[in-house]
Amino acid sequence: MLWTRYLPTPPAAMPIMMLVAMGVLLLLSACQPKTPTETANRHAVKGAESVSRMAVAPESVAEIKYLMQQARDGGDIEHVFQELERLMLDPSPVVHQEAAFRRAQLMLAGNRPDAARVMQATMDAYPDHALVPYAYVWKARWWMQQDDANATLASLRKALVHPRLTRELVDEVFDIGPAIVQYADEGEAISWLLSAAQIDVSGRDSWLRMAARRASLDTIDMLMTNGSLSPDILPAFSLYAGRAHLMSGDMVGVNKIASSLSKLMPGSAESRQLQSWAAGEISAATIGVLLPLSGKYARFGEQALRGVRMALAATEFDQYITLRVEDTGSNAETAIKAYRKLANESVNIIVGPLLAETTEAIAPYLKYGIPVISLTGRTHLAHKSDALFVHTLSPLAQIDVMANYAWKHDAKRMVVIAADGESQKEADMFVASFESLGGEVIETLKMERGTLDYRDVLNQLRFETDDDQLLAELDEELNVFLPEMEMEFRVPVNFDAIYLALNGKQIALLAGQLAYADISGVPLYGSSRWQDGHLLDDRGRYLSRARFAISNLSQEMDHKDPAIRQFNQVHRSVWGDENTSQLMSLAYDTMRIATMITSRLGLEKQALFRELRDPDGFPAMTGHVLFDASGVGQKQLDIFSIKKGKIVPAR
Structure with missing residues (x-):
């Protein structure tokens, strides 16, 4: 679910080659090994104490490091390829092996023909290299571009179980994986979730709950009997699986799970709990x-x-x-x-x-x-x-999640846009939540109700939020090197993102006008209010950088969750449609x-x-819910984006 911060909008005079190179940069920036400081500033779910093991991040050869920096800075990518191919002939294994990995990395990032085969051949040639787990993550991101959820999870799982897994890769993998799980087949999804549970000790319960909810009874039985589950996760997984079947009223399943665990771990607390559930009489x-x-x-x-x-x-x-x-x-x-x-x-x-x-x-x-x-x-x-x-499932319950998500993804200064004449509760709550994190909301706009053309308002916002410091530096440089002339520069805005407290129809209308005002280089954030059936009216043409919470029940999504499919099937059989x-x-x-x-x-x-206040919460079709001390049901949320006219998990 983590994506790289987008580059600011370039000046209008930037060469076309530079713009192409920037596209490669966007893909590369999520693929490079990071320093510990950079990792700590990212998705802060994992710490040193929460992962079971970590290798040291690899050091790059100085010349190769310089070439990769050139690629990230928008340099001549073909020259970078030529230099890497030259270094692949270097007699030093340290040099030519890394050069081979970096060349394959650039091929994947640029989606070049044969990229996946070249990367796999490189991994096969140097299976013990420190960049192999990184290569699995690079391949996973490439598979995401191909919309192959199973292959994405398979690559991420291989990264997780690799002996040279590093702390920065743990963050990378756990940012990508959760939103992909619901699109993958059961077997691949369960394998990935169990691998995540083995690695992420502090978050183990969450991974096991997700695995238990996704697994069919046959899969649970197979996992419990074939030794796939290690002794440190078997009891908890069994308990969560039993609770999920208890929740659905499947007592046959509860009895089967209880019986299996009693044979494997007789007398354990989890086994006793399952036996109690299985033997419990039904009460009026x-x-x-x-x-x-x-x-x-x-x-x-x-x-x-x-x-x-x-x-x-x-x-x-x-x-x-x-x-x-x-x-x-x-x-x-x-x-x-x-x-x-x-x-x-x-x-x-x-x-x-x-x-x-x-x-x-x-x-x-x-x-x-x-x-x-x-x-x-x-x-x-x-x-x-x-x-x-x-x-x-109210959007108001999603505000804190979205504010935290924006903050963790480098949004420190934001603009909030809401509709005039409607309740300002969502906008006000987002402002309060974001500012409580230390962020700054530099502008709050209210779009006039009944108006279709907001270009003047957005142009004014663009004018008022130009990065004046950068503009002054550009003016100074041009005065030194060029004769005096009339030129107009489109410099980056001085905010990092926009929160749109609007519905999907309003978003679809506003998106193109934001692009018209040249406010297209920043992420757009929002809530499940966007899911009103109109968000894709324009096939999401200007929403590639949008990130929003959404119900996992959206009919625009291909569901593999058996509970959701069963719910839709029951509704169809009783009422003749799936208009849930x-x-x-x-x-x-x-x-x-x-x-x-x-x-x-x-x-x-x-x-x-x-x-009701049980800390394990309750498995639910609308998302696992945990009632906190105040009685509010806290939902686990995933973040989504738009790609090729479809709602997909955010990268």
């Missing part, structure tokens, strides 16, 4: 549902209710569950009456309300013994009551959580609250 439970089934928000309430009913139908023990559904309407008084009615009927847990207004209205009346899981997007409401939890929604999916996941902890685990009152 009453689940309340609070949704707006009348009034102007009724259609949203019906979507959520459809998700609730689908979850109940997919549960093997649905006959043990009684569903009590009450209409909150869209006003406080109706919602309070509906909640009191459910509370008096001794429900074990409540799914809903959906609206922020009705959630806030019932908060003072909540009984601590009955947890309420609201679907509102207003996460701050969770603080209103200890009995209130919030499970949401994020809200429907969120309600489905919430109901699955409610049924598991009440009927399957047989928990009541205070025990339900403890289980």
Whole structure:
């Protein structure tokens, strides 16, 4: 998910050859061995204590290092190739071996014919060279350009298991891999995730949860019986796999996993837990549902209710569950009456309300013994009551993630653009979050509602944010070397990125106008609000540098997740189409959580609250969710971009 910071927009007079060379530079900059300082400033999930082993980063031959720097600086790439080919004839193995790797690296970066074969031949010729694990990462990035998820993960896995893996490569691999997993076949995805778990000790639980969720029961059985799982990851993987099958109501799967682990590790804590789940009796439970089934928000309430009913139908023990559904309407008084009615009927847990207004209205009346899981997007409401939890896919819950992502990718000065006349909550929250990290928002623009042409506003932004210092330096140099003449320079802007608190239709309209104003050399960031069906109206022509959070349920994406496919198939079989929604999916996941902890685990009152705050969280179709101490469901997010008119994982 990590990508290299883009170069600033070049002056208009820059030669065409320089522009071509810059394209190579963009690919190379993510492929070079980095210094420890550079690595520490990147994606800060891995530290010295978190990886199981690391080799020392290789040192480059001085002459080759100079040539590679020339390539990165936009020099004559053909001259660089000629010099590397000359050095490949050098009698010193240190020189000619590195020269061969660097030549192959440049071929991959430039997507030259036969590049992959040349790189593989070089790796086969020098299998013990320190650059071999780097070569696997270079090949992975090349395979990404070919849109081959399986080959990408295979190369990344080989880098992870290589004995000369370095710390900087760990960061590189873990930035690329997670978003690719969902597009790869099951076998390749599981292999990569388990390799990541072996290397990343501090993040091991997350990798194992992802592997357990992705693996089919047959794959789990094979892994547990053929020795593929080392003793240090076998118990945790088995427990997560058992929990995932428990969550789906697949007790056959839970029993099979429990039986396998009891043979391999009898008496272990994980084995005892699995046996307890497998032997547990199903308890009768009453689940309340609070949704707006009348009034102007009724259609949203019906979507959520459809998700609730689908979850109940997919549960093997649905006959043990009684569903009590009450209409909150869209006003406080109706919602309070509906909640009191459910509370008096001794429900074990409540799914809903959906609206922020009705959630806030019932908060003072909540009984601590009955947890309420609201679907509102207003996460701050969770603080209103200890009995209130919030499970949401709202873009507002993504703000901190996107601010951190931008910050870690070298955005220190930003512009925020929002639509005038709409809620400024997203823009305001992003500004606050980004500034809390130490960043600076130099401008906040509000695009006038009802207007289609924003070029004047964007041109003014471009004028006001020119890098004045660089412009002054250019003027000084030209005054020395050239006669006086009228020239206009387009210098880089003095900000690093733009956050667009807009929907997809507005993004598609604005993207071309940003390019018209020559604001096209900076990344664009955003939330899942972009996913409204209009983002690709112009096939994403001006959005190659956009990075945004998106629901993994997007129908524009090719899903390999069996849970999502099953959900879509069930909906099609019942309602004749796959027109599902994020809200429907969120309600489905919430109901699955409610049924598991009440009927399957047989928990009541205070025990339900403890289980909801379990640090392992809950596997869910909409993304693994962990309810924090305040009751807010924290979701794991992936970042996406646009390539060739399609939404793809960000590089």
